[in-house]
Amino acid sequence: MSIIIDGKAVSKKILEEIKLETENLQNKPCLAVIIAGNDAASKIYVNNKQKTAGYLGFESIVKELPEDISQNSLIEEVEKLNRDENVHAILVQLPLPAHIDSSKIIESIRPDKDVDCFHPYNTAKIALNMETTLFPCTPAGIMLLLKEYGISAEGKHAVIIGRSNIVGRPLSWLLLNNSATVTVCHSKTENLADFTKNADILISAAGKPEFVKKEMVKEGAVVIDVGITRDTDGKIKGDIDFERVKDKASYITPVPGGVGPMTICCLMKNTLELFKKYHLKT
Numbered sequence: 001m002s003i004i005i006d007g008k009a010v011s012k013k014i015l016e017e018i019k020l021e022t023e024n025l026q027n028k029p030c031l032a033v034i035i036a037g038n039d040a041a042s043k044i045y046v047n048n049k050q051k052t053a054g055y056l057g058f059e060s061i062v063k064e065l066p067e068d069i070s071q072n073s074l075i076e077e078v079e080k081l082n083r084d085e086n087v088h089a090i091l092v093q094l095p096l097p098a099h100i101d102s103s104k105i106i107e108s109i110r111p112d113k114d115v116d117c118f119h120p121y122n123t124a125k126i127a128l129n130m131e132t133t134l135f136p137c138t139p140a141g142i143m144l145l146l147k148e149y150g151i152s153a154e155g156k157h158a159v160i161i162g163r164s165n166i167v168g169r170p171l172s173w174l175l176l177n178n179s180a181t182v183t184v185c186h187s188k189t190e191n192l193a194d195f196t197k198n199a200d201i202l203i204s205a206a207g208k209p210e211f212v213k214k215e216m217v218k219e220g221a222v223v224i225d226v227g228i229t230r231d232t233d234g235k236i237k238g239d240i241d242f243e244r245v246k247d248k249a250s251y252i253t254p255v256p257g258g259v260g261p262m263t264i265c266c267l268m269k270n271t272l273e274l275f276k277k278y279h280l281k282t
Helices: 007-022 042-055 072-084 100-108 120-127 136-146 168-177 192-196 259-281
Strands: 030-034 059-066 090-094 157-161 180-185 203-206 222-225
Touching: 007 042, 007 136, 007 259, 030 042, 030 072, 030 259, 042 059, 042 259, 059 072, 072 100, 072 192, 090 100, 090 259, 120 168, 136 168, 136 222, 136 259, 157 168, 157 192, 168 180, 180 192
Parallel strands: 030 059, 030 090, 157 180, 157 203, 203 222
Antiparallel strands: none
């Protein structure tokens, strides 16, 4: 029987530490979120972020923009926040409407206000293993979970399913920076199970419900599930066939309650970090 990695408990612990630190600050961190369009899931995510920011004592701004906003107009909204010295952290909620080039919007965010750590300047620092205290929220949350449970990546074979710029790629850099041997698999990978069965640490961010079966997992592996989808009955599912894999893994994250809470926790951690950097330089 595996140990269930409790992301809710770890997240709560870190958030309480952030709240305590924030209570002692004369000025408060300010997180600004831009959301364009009417994506229901995005609105839920933004509401949760705003609620958590309020609980911690942060200031928060939410700019809701229409679905048909032009790319230039959206960049102008970002630029306004870039210039606002009372705003310390900026997040543009993804996905954006189809007619907008997300990469151009991300590049328009000031790197020192880029709370998601998606700007090329910030991602390059991680890829090159340069000194930084900012990391993309989901990969950072995964690394914190491993640390909290005493799981070292050093010398381990880590296999990641998924190569997105949000999870797979930056996570591969963080694991490499922690001396893991890393394999990144994706939709074009042939004989996927040949890789997953050799993983000491298996992380799936494929977005396919119960895609990873028991026979694809090495006995005693650490299994991290980043996927989150809803089945036809509306039930939330992860990428891992949890009920069967949990008897084979040494550690495993549930969905929900595993990686998800850590993502928003690390967003708040980054917001506080950007706030402190701003006040150190002024």
